Amino acid sequence: MAQYRRVSGSVGLITLQNPPVNALSASVRQGIVDSVKRALGDQKVKSVVICGQNGVFCGGADIREFGRQMSGPPLVPMIHDIEAANKPVVAAIEGSALGGGLELALGCHYRISHSKAKLGLPEVTLGLLPAAGGTQRLPRLIGVPAALNLITTGRHVTAAEALQLGILDHVTEHNTVDVAVKFALSVTGESLDGRRISSFSCAPLSDLDSLFEEAMLKVRGAARGAIAPVACVQAVRAAATLPYAQGMEREKELMATLFHSGQARALQYFFFAQRAVGRWSTPSGARWDTSQPRPVRKAAVIGLGTMGRGITVALAQAGLSVVAVETHAKQLMEAKKAVPSMLKRGAVRGGTTIEPDSITYSETVQAVADVDLVIEAVFEDMALKEKVFQQLSIVCKPDTLLCTNTSSLDVDHLASQTRHPELVVGMHFFAPAHVMKLLEVVYGRRSSPAAVATAMQLGKKMGKVSVAVGNCRGFAGNRMLKRYLEQAFFLLEEGATPELVDRALEEFGFPMGVFRMSDLSGLDVGWRVRKADGLADTSLTGTSARVRQGCRYSPLGDLLCEHGRFGQKTGRGWYQYDKPGGRVAKSDPWLHNFLDEYRARHGLVPRCIDQQEVLERCLFVLINEGFQILEEGIAAGPEDIDAIYVFGYGWPRHRGGPMFYADMVGLERVVERLERYHQAHPNVPYLQPSGLLRRLVANGSPPIHKWRNVIKNRNSQL
Ligand code: NAI
Numbered sequence: 171m172a173q174y175r176r177v178s179g180s181v182g183l184i185t186l187q188n189p190p191v192n193a194l195s196a197s198v199r200q201g202i203v204d205s206v207k208r209a210l211g212d213q214k215v216k217s218v219v220i221c222g223q224n225g226v227f228c229g230g231a232d233i234r235e236f237g238r239q240m241s242g243p244p245l246v247p248m249i250h251d252i253e254a255a256n257k258p259v260v261a262a263i264e265g266s267a268l269g270g271g272l273e274l275a276l277g278c279h280y281r282i283s284h285s286k287a288k289l290g291l292p293e294v295t296l297g298l299l300p301a302a303g304g305t306q307r308l309p310r311l312i313g314v315p316a317a318l319n320l321i322t323t324g325r326h327v328t329a330a331e332a333l334q335l336g337i338l339d340h341v342t343e344h345n346t347v348d349v350a351v352k353f354a355l356s357v358t359g360e361s362l363d364g365r366r367i368s369s370f371s372c373a374p375l376s377d378l379d380s381l382f383e384e385a386m387l388k389v390r391g392a393a394r395g396a397i398a399p400v401a402c403v404q405a406v407r408a409a410a411t412l413p414y415a416q417g418m419e420r421e422k423e424l425m426a427t428l429f430h431s432g433q434a435r436a437l438q439y440f441f442f443a444q445r446a447v448g449r450w451s452t453p454s455g456a457r458w459d460t461s462q463p464r465p466v467r468k469a470a471v472i473g474l475g476t477m478g479r480g481i482t483v484a485l486a487q488a489g490l491s492v493v494a495v496e497t498h499a500k501q502l503m504e505a506k507k508a509v510p511s512m513l514k515r516g517a518v519r520g521g522t523t524i525e526p527d528s529i530t531y532s533e534t535v536q537a538v539a540d541v542d543l544v545i546e547a548v549f550e551d552m553a554l555k556e557k558v559f560q561q562l563s564i565v566c567k568p569d570t571l572l573c574t575n576t577s578s579l580d581v582d583h584l585a586s587q588t589r590h591p592e593l594v595v596g597m598h599f600f601a602p603a604h605v606m607k608l609l610e611v612v613y614g615r616r617s618s619p620a621a622v623a624t625a626m627q628l629g630k631k632m633g634k635v636s637v638a639v640g641n642c643r644g645f646a647g648n649r650m651l652k653r654y655l656e657q658a659f660f661l662l663e664e665g666a667t668p669e670l671v672d673r674a675l676e677e678f679g680f681p682m683g684v685f686r687m688s689d690l691s692g693l694d695v696g697w698r699v700r701k702a703d704g705l706a707d708t709s710l711t712g713t714s715a716r717v718r719q720g721c722r723y724s725p726l727g728d729l730l731c732e733h734g735r736f737g738q739k740t741g742r743g744w745y746q747y748d749k750p751g752g753r754v755a756k757s758d759p760w761l762h763n764f765l766d767e768y769r770a771r772h773g774l775v776p777r778c779i780d781q782q783e784v785l786e787r788c789l790f791v792l793i794n795e796g797f798q799i800l801e802e803g804i805a806a807g808p809e810d811i812d813a814i815y816v817f818g819y820g821w822p823r824h825r826g827g828p829m830f831y832a833d834m835v836g837l838e839r840v841v842e843r844l845e846r847y848h849q850a851h852p853n854v855p856y857l858q859p860s861g862l863l864r865r866l867v868a869n870g871s872p873p874i875h876k877w878r879n880v881i882k883n884r885n886s887q888l
Pocket residue numbers: 472473474475476477478495496497498501546547548549550551554558575576577578598599600601
């Protein structure tokens with residue numbers, strides 16, 4: 171709702187009241203409409219101020235109302251009536267003015283903001299556009315290029331930037347409502363002709379066509395296949411080329427298309443999914459709201475290779491003091507140069523300064539004696555990690571949390587090497603660790619609730635999306651990825667090319683297809699793991715060359731590594747690059763010959779493979795593994811898996827994550843396709859639909875938010 175009162179004799183003060191962010195729910199809109207009417211009808215009121223209670227102007231639409239029957243007064247005429255008022259209306263912005271909140275402010279004649287406020291039109295991030303006149307008023311106020319930038323990215327701006335852009339009339343350090351009321355008194359009776367943004371024309375630009383073409387290319391490149399940013403460009407184009415009323419019609423049409431699209435549903439699901447992962451729980455009953463995290467002020471990183479350096483930077487950026495340990499002198503020397511320059515680059519990006527002396531370097535593990543938490547990032551070698559954990563257990567304080575960044579090794583086994591296994595958890599970062607948002611927090615059988623809570627909270631402090639997962643080979647993300655990679659290799663054996671597979675995945679929305687991605691991360695990484703597992707034996711001939719433990723296996727990746735093709739780092743992989751370290755992938759005739767010879771050698775007759783098969787084989791098998799992970803309780807809910815895939819593996823956000831995608835496609839269809847592919851490839855057991863997936867279908871394919879119940883019911887029956 172909204173509260174109305176008269177202040178300073180002649181100012182009608184309207185206060186939005188809907189905690190926590192004064193979202194524009196039906197009752198708030200009704201409150202505004204009623205209050206504006208009262209203010210305009212009251213002879214004693216000469217001007218109006220609109221503000222929000224508890225230091226927040228307005229966080230925008232109430233997204234819980236999306237998808238429900240629309241009730242209460244609509245936003246567009248409400249804002250129109252404010253703008254058309256014959257008494258000056260001033261927006262007093264504190265905290266934030268986002269989405270519909272900023273659109274409301276744009277309908278006011280003046281905008282005054284506190285210096286700490288944030289403003290923005292983030293609708294695009296929910297698959298929508300600012301459809302209460304935002305796409306029509308903002309370009310008229312601040313010009314087309316700046317409006318395009320804000321509307322297509324959804325980024326928030328500070329009050330200082332908003333003032334510079336021309337969104338605000340005044341920024342204050344003092345009580346914003348008091349300043350706004352004084353200001354409202356000062357403009358009483360002044361003409362409002364030049365204050366109604368809808369009557370402005372956009373500032374003329376010399377080459378409008380190329381500006382919009384460029385904008386379109388940019389948004390298409392940034393989020394492949396996402397329709398909301400494209401619609402945002404089209405709406406701003408309407409502002410630049412059509413009269414206001416027609417532009418509003420166009421805005422409405424475009425919004426209608428977006429509102430009913432699967433992408434808006436996916437993005438809104440994902441908005442809530444991100445919050446859900448913070449409310450973690452483990453099968454043993456530990457929970458986010460009953461587990462107390464420990465304070466962590468000083469942390470250590472062991473091993474300053476690729477990952478250790480990034481983790482050191484991320485810890486320092488989070489304000490911790492860090493002891494960085496590296497036993498190899500040359501590596502230590504390189505890290506001492508690399509870490510400060512990574513910090514400097516991060517500071518330029520984030521506008522922060524980090525004291526370089528918050529990091530101390532050491533060649534010995536004795537230096538970590540007084541830290542609260544250690545993150546181990548030495549080579550992926552169990553014997554070495556065992557030794558490191560034994561040492562840490564002796565050197566550290568008895569209550570120090572010992573974490574491992576292993577990407578696949580057994581966290582329980584590492585815990586068993588220490589005196590306090592309850593203080594051991596996995597903190598699985600993704601490369602580059604100071605940039606990538608995802609952190610898998612891996613709890614072991616004996617990890618204490620406090621240890622999990624501490625790692626989760628530290629992740630959050632480091633700006634990560636922390637997802638709690640159980641201990642199994644590859645945890646959640648890499649375990650699912652393994653199935654996806656296998657299918658991609660099998661498709662090559664059956665007649666596909668890396669180009670065809672990558673194109674299908676990139677058109678789906680991944681920033682990089684599986685082969686381009688493997689070339690970037692290095693083919694040797696997986697090869698080393700397969701060798702350690704006794705899989706990468708290319709001396710085998712005949713049918714046994716392509717079978718391991720009774721299941722289909724493709725040695726293609728191993729063969730490429732034997733040819734020294736490790737991807738970008740060697741200038742050759744699934745593609746060729748102009749030099750080692752080159753970034754532009756080019757089709758490689760050598761690779762195509764190699765695939766032809768390989769197929770001929772194994773009697774494989776290449777067939778025509780279409781995009782649909784690529785997507786179904788690669789994605790449905792990954793999804794199937796996701797269901798298996800849910801069934802085993804490795805992830806607590808589908809939101810956890812979706813957050814892992816969007817933040818760690820480039821799954822397009824506008825498709826909501828793999829589990830949401832399965833829900834969209836229809837679980838029955840996923841089962842039917844998996845069964846079909848399993849019939850065609852009986853020696854690939856992972857194509858068989860998982861028990862949970864079948865059970866969900868048997869339960870009438872409930873929507874994704876009800877899956878947890880089906881999982882819970884099953885577990886309570888066991
Ligand atoms: P790396 O080979 O770049 O670095 C390992 C570093 O540990 C080397 O500098 C080595 O000298 C140092 N080291 C070895 N023994 C040591 C000891 N006893 N004390 C101190 N330092 C020691 O390896 P990378 O890629 O950084 O991987 C480290 C860990 O992170 C592995 O467990 C890996 O599986 C995991 N990981 C790697 C990812 C990646 O993309 N590279 C992603 C996520 C996890």
